Amino acid sequence: xxxxxxxxxxxxxxxxxxxxxxxxxxxxxxxxxxxxxxxxxxxxxxxxxxxxxxxxxxxxxxxxxxxxxxxxxxxxxxxxxxxxxxxxxxxxxxxxxxxxxxxxxxxxxxxxxxxxxxxxxxxxxxxxxxxxxxxxxxxxxxxxxxxxxxxxxxxxxxxxxxxxxxxxxxxxxxxxxxxxxxxxxxxxxxxxxxxxxxxxxxxxxxxxxxxxxxxxxxxxxxxxxxxxxxxxxxxxxxxxxxxxxxxxxxxxxxx
Amino acid sequence: xxxxxxxxxxxxxxxxxxxxxxxxxxxxxxxxxxxxxxxxxxxxxxxxxxxxxxxxxxxxxxxxxxxxxxxxxxxxxxxxxxxxxxxxxxxxxxxxxxxxxxxxxxxxxxxxxxxxxxxxxxxxxxxxxxxxxxxxxxxxxxxxxxxxxxxxxxxxxxxxxxxxxxxxxxxxxxxxxxxxxxxxxxxxxxxxxxxxxxxxxxxxxxxxxxxxxxxxxxxxxxxxxxxxxxxxxxxxxxxxxxxxxxxxxxxxxxxxxxxxxxxxxxxxxxxxxxxxxxxxxxxxxxxxxxxxxxxxxxxxxxxxxxxxxxxxxxxxxxxxxxxxxxxxx
Ligand SMILES: Cc1cc2nc3c(=O)[nH]c(=O)nc-3n(C[C@H](O)[C@H](O)[C@H](O)COP(=O)(O)OP(=O)(O)OC[C@H]3O[C@@H](n4cnc5c(N)ncnc54)[C@H](O)[C@@H]3O)c2cc1C
Ligand SMILES: Nc1ncnc2c1ncn2[C@@H]1O[C@H](COP(=O)(O)O)[C@@H](O)[C@H]1O
Numbered sequence: 001x002x003x004x005x006x007x008x009x010x011x012x013x014x015x016x017x018x019x020x021x022x023x024x025x026x027x028x029x030x031x032x033x034x035x036x037x038x039x040x041x042x043x044x045x046x047x048x049x050x051x052x053x054x055x056x057x058x059x060x061x062x063x064x065x066x067x068x069x070x071x072x073x074x075x076x077x078x079x080x081x082x083x084x085x086x087x088x089x090x091x092x093x094x095x096x097x098x099x100x101x102x103x104x105x106x107x108x109x110x111x112x113x114x115x116x117x118x119x120x121x122x123x124x125x126x127x128x129x130x131x132x133x134x135x136x137x138x139x140x141x142x143x144x145x146x147x148x149x150x151x152x153x154x155x156x157x158x159x160x161x162x163x164x165x166x167x168x169x170x171x172x173x174x175x176x177x178x179x180x181x182x183x184x185x186x187x188x189x190x191x192x193x194x195x196x197x198x199x200x201x202x203x204x205x206x207x208x209x210x211x212x213x214x215x216x217x218x219x220x221x222x223x224x225x226x227x228x229x230x231x232x233x234x235x236x237x238x239x240x241x242x243x244x245x246x247x248x249x250x251x252x253x254x255x
Numbered sequence: 256x257x258x259x260x261x262x263x264x265x266x267x268x269x270x271x272x273x274x275x276x277x278x279x280x281x282x283x284x285x286x287x288x289x290x291x292x293x294x295x296x297x298x299x300x301x302x303x304x305x306x307x308x309x310x311x312x313x314x315x316x317x318x319x320x321x322x323x324x325x326x327x328x329x330x331x332x333x334x335x336x337x338x339x340x341x342x343x344x345x346x347x348x349x350x351x352x353x354x355x356x357x358x359x360x361x362x363x364x365x366x367x368x369x370x371x372x373x374x375x376x377x378x379x380x381x382x383x384x385x386x387x388x389x390x391x392x393x394x395x396x397x398x399x400x401x402x403x404x405x406x407x408x409x410x411x412x413x414x415x416x417x418x419x420x421x422x423x424x425x426x427x428x429x430x431x432x433x434x435x436x437x438x439x440x441x442x443x444x445x446x447x448x449x450x451x452x453x454x455x456x457x458x459x460x461x462x463x464x465x466x467x468x469x470x471x472x473x474x475x476x477x478x479x480x481x482x483x484x485x486x487x488x489x490x491x492x493x494x495x496x497x498x499x500x501x502x503x504x505x506x507x508x509x510x511x512x513x514x515x516x517x518x519x520x521x522x523x524x525x526x527x528x529x530x531x532x533x534x535x536x537x538x539x540x541x542x543x544x545x546x547x548x549x550x551x552x553x554x555x556x557x558x559x560x561x562x563x564x565x566x567x568x569x570x571x572x573x574x575x576x577x578x579x580x581x582x583x584x
């Protein structure tokens with residue numbers, strides 16, 4: 001990273017708040033948006049937080065947030081600005097694509113113009129659950145990439161990160177510039193302060209058309225998962241244990 | 256007849272179960288599309304080639320083996336370059352990766368190199384007309400999306416523990432392949448792979464998961480959960496976010512919306528309320544048992560077998576009973 005000014009990009013996605021029962025739209029391949037509330041994707045909030053902490057540690061620099069989608073995404077960009085990001089860019093598109101490569105190409109086309117030190121992504125967008133856009137942008141820009149990091153240290157143009165594997169951890173070293181995707185556990189995002197919310201209103205938010213191609217992945221169908229049978233309470237206290245064991249052996253056949 | 260590729264993930268010189276799952280899924284897809292060949296790719300430090308036979312036994316016609324000291328740890332830069340080059344050379348119709356921590360890192364890079372999209376965390380796959388259809392849970396498991404992949408190859412990453420490894424003896428002819436780029440020159444370097452302190456069986460692979468929540472009251476009391484897991488013999492230990500936030504368990508044990516997503520044969524929820532974000536990670540478990548002192552706890556709505564009461568009475572009794580049941584088998 002340059003002597004003092006660090007340049008950081010964060011890509012954030014507007015996603016529905018998940019504590020609802022979703023309904024499938026009339027076309028059978030979309031989620032009915034009626035009544036849904038939206039927020040910044042959880043993992044992207046941690047990405048914003050990581051960017052802000054890096055800038056604060058370095059002393060000076062810029063945190064720019066990018067979001068691809070309809071005008072409504074400006075609400076999420078403003079939230080990131082109110083947390084402390086410096087400027088925002090909306091890549092305007094009627095909707096995001098089902099192909100993560102199309103999204104990655106559109107983001108890469110915009111990010112390419114600037115020499116970033118770090119480009120942060122969330123590990124996964126919890127609506128489409130592709131877990132792909134970050135590493136794809138890295139490939140398209142020819143940058144090194146560490147995905148799903150849960151600890152991070154950056155100093156003197158190099159960094160170390162931790163990744164959780166199944167039953168193990170990786171300690172990874174990388175040079176800057178780099179693409180990082182953020183897992184839970186890296187940090188807890190700050191809440192926007194009242195002052196931050198006021199300041200965000202005056203921060204620059206640029207709108208540009210997204211260069212979104214059709215891609216090779218589309219949604220063929222969406223459905224609700226099969227409902228589980230209604231729960232059943234089989235008894236109270238330790239006295240119910242023999243019955244539980246019997247059911248696990250004879251009915252569920254897992255013991 | 257379509258050639259289907261499978262990435263055979265290895266760690267520490269051993270094949271992972273997800274490698275056999277990937278080969279099994281590739282075999283099924285190849286058979287459904289007219290019986291083409293399955294080509295597996297196995298990379299690792301020198302000696303890894305010795306593990307190729309198991310891939311043949313699960314349906315690989317050819318096992319491409321790349322041995323290099325630079326592949327001792329995961330090396331996504333060089334791994335993706337090699338996989339992409341091989342995929343082009345063999346003209347694969349589809350490429351199956353495990354949606355493991357390493358596979359999820361690799362698959363999108365390979366897809367981007369080849370200019371195609373990717374479907375991640377796939378739970379079923381089928382050829383439909385000219386396209387490959389891949390189903391995967393989305394919206395924290397509350398919506399199942401079927402994606403149509405029209406690119407070649409169709410790159411998919413399959414959810415661990417869903418495609419049960421199945422034997423299907425094939426030649427498993429070993430072909431040595433050189434790295435596409437020097438693995439020692441990767442910009443990102445894994446300095447160390449630390450094996451987990453206690454997890455012998457991983458959450459994504461364990462047939463049984465015993466999970467603890469705040470109802471256990473303290474980190475020490477997780478011993479109850481560990482003892483029950485040990486009694487089952489084939490169980491891993493999971494936790495809620497309340498527990499990982501308090502530092503009773505590492506974040507890697509967390510199950511839920513922002514943690515791990517699991518579908519074991521049996522999930523035992525101990526002192527867990529059943530918040531929607533927790534359910535997002537375990538609701539597809541085959542059988543769910545819940546132990547909670549609050550009859551109104553939401554976990555009971557999805558538990559096949561619920562017991563109302565104090566975990567400190569019930570769990571030790573259950574541990575004894577499970578031990579006895581297994582001893583008599
Ligand atoms: C954006 C977001 C993401 C989240 N992601 C996750 C996630 O990935 N995973 C996750 O787990 N949570 C997640 N959460 C948190 C979630 O909302 C809940 O707070 C959490 O799951 C609660 O954990 P718990 O069940 O251990 O604790 P509690 O909700 O406090 O439940 C404890 C339960 O123990 C019972 N109990 C207490 N004492 C006893 C006893 N002696 N015997 C028997 N029962 C007893 C109580 O009746 C209670 O039901 C997330 C939240 C948000 C907002
Ligand atoms: N429409 C979008 N706009 C901006 N960033 C996005 C968008 N979609 C995905 N991302 C970024 O890519 C990450 C992974 O998304 P995904 O591959 O869809 O799971 C997200 O956490 C975001 O950081």
